[in-house]
Amino acid sequence: MAGIHISDIEAAINYWRERSPSSDGLSLAEPTRALAELYARMAYRQETEVEEASLLPPVREAWLAWFQTMPDTPCIAICSTSQGDAVCKGCGRTFDEVQRWTGMTPGEKRMSWRRITLEGTAWRFNRYSERAL
Structure with a gap:
């Protein structure tokens, strides 16, 4: 849940x-x-x-x-999970989150957003922050 x-x-x-x-x-x-x-x-x-x-x-x-006013996905079009990483360097989502994203509930998506925002290590928050606008 x-x-x-x-x-x-x-x-x-x-x-x-x-x-x-x-x-x-x-x-x-x-x-x-x-x-x-x-x-x-x-x-x-x-x-x-x-x-x-x-x-x-x-x-x-x-x-x-x-x-509905929030961005749907944290993706910045740099997906390292497609290269075998367990956690995407670009957006910070796990491989499972990337795979299931379109079927996740709004609450599940917000849980992922909260985690990656608190961690703040994904490139969307630093190296490529201009892509996250």
Whole structure:
């Protein structure tokens, strides 16, 4: 099962706050409120991840709308897994992630993105960062 990190929930909240700002400074648009309620529960329980499959429909729809604004793949067209590497030097994904990418759920993709971003060793983050724009 894929876990969605609390930082993704926060990013989705900020996306919706910018997209649908409060008209009175107090109330939240429905997508923002749904995400904020989940964020609050996670913070209260000191959880850093929530299972993708457990998202209620309003939260899932709001999160997926934000997810669609993100780049689909970390690929920078320098794939060393095709040369036998277990982890791609270009994007940082494992061979398995590269092979399964099109069939992965949004949550699974975000887990991969989070890992490679935290590691920051792939060429997309340094040597060829201009390709990642």
